[in-house]
Amino acid sequence: MSKKNYKLEARNLNAYYGTFHALKDINIAMEEKAVTAFIGPSGCGKSTFLRTLNRMNDYIDGFKVEGDILLDGRDIYARDVRVDELRKEVGMVFQKPNPFPKTVFENVVYGLKIQGIKDKKVLNEVAETSLRKTALWDEVKDKLDKSALALSGGQQQRLCIARALAISPSVILMDEPTSALDPISTAKIEELLYELKEDYTIVIVTHNMQQAGRVSDQTAFFYMGELIEFSKTKTMFTSPKHERTQNYITGRFG
């Protein structure tokens, strides 16, 4: 590795669900303010790896992690790391839009409210900036006090991104964020990724090869719990080093 400062790094990472060895000796370093895509067939460990990056697997019985994950050089599984503090730094967006059954406004400011921030002015400001960042402000500014569940699927997903942005993380993890959306909503989210990487480090899991090619700067290919190949997206899609990668991205298996 060069002397470059990486935002997120995994070193000799192994993860287990009970006796199942889900991630095998992963070593990877992701650059700051770039989009990294994780690709690979179902069950290859890419989502598991994504969820170790903000410790979302902590609550799963029998889940165990060995090795280090470094965020800005600090091990996030160290004893003195508080999970809630970590998640303020590393936000997450899920596969299916999962807005809370509350108003649009309440959704956006939830992360702030649980931090004890009650100042109406601050909340209003953050809500507006976050919604503007996800290009949702003009669509929902008159519906802030309406239920978030009344929005369309694509709007809901952008609301979930806005909600994650509201607590100003530096990393955003996205677990197949467009797989439940129609092509137009998908395009809007991809466009958004392009703008967001100015300020955020983004890690996205996707099943859609074209999407990985379009939105990411670097791509990691996982297979059976192993990281097979990790390189610049352009390099991977034009001249993959491994045959497996080649087969997967050309659609011969997966």
Place this chain on the structure above:
Amino acid sequence: MTNSELNRFKDKAFQWFGIFCTMIGLVVLAIFLINILIDGLGRIDWDFLNNLPSRRAHRAGIYTAWIGTIWILVLSSLIAFPLGIAAGIYLEEYGKRNRMASFLEVNISNLAGVPSIIYGLLGLEIFGRVFGLGGSLLTGALTLGLLILPIIIVTTREAIKAVPRSIRDASFALGASKWQTIWFQVLPASFGGILTGVILALSRAVGEAAPLIVIGALAYVPFAPKSPMDEFTVLPIQIFNWISRPQEAFATNVAAAIIILLLITFMLNGIAVYLRNKWQKKVKW
């Protein structure tokens, strides 16, 4: 008859049989209600609700009984509501899936099946004698609270279980603690279901006579209770007491008292249905 005609006939036949089965229960209930209404409706007036019990049937009222019933309702919900919800939350959200958990689960289901008179004996011994509360309202409320506790625990767990994983994930991912997630997301989303369960449990408690008879709730209480430490009676006991008397006139009183008791029960059930509908409209996944 062709095969398809036969099938259609069977289909129709079963449909009618099903309607018949459904009607049996409803018709019996309707006959009972009409009977009670004919016997008792004329007896209900302001005096009946406001008179103290008496040896003379036409002067006897249910004042002490319905006041006692309200007291019991309020007190036992104050006791069982927080305990049951807290236990349900613990079992569903915090309890680890191990031997201890399944042991607890089996025993809570067992508790729900224990005959109510056994709860009465338990209440008599523990609350009445060991705690020295005697035949007071508090003893009755604690006993009934215990009786409905398993029902509340089970419905709380069901309601909490219905809140999707994705909502919890979203909350955790925003840095919320487990308690914050429960307090801000899980409970508001499941509150309708929990409340419905609590009210249905209460409407069961309202009808209980056996455990209260055991702890010594009396039919003849000359004054309405003014504090949780007072002696008391409730409607089912008043009904039980009157029906065991030989005079014809008391049977009319019984019918009237049953109408009042049913009114309270139906009202509670009505509130439960209303709340359920209201909440279901608000929370859709």
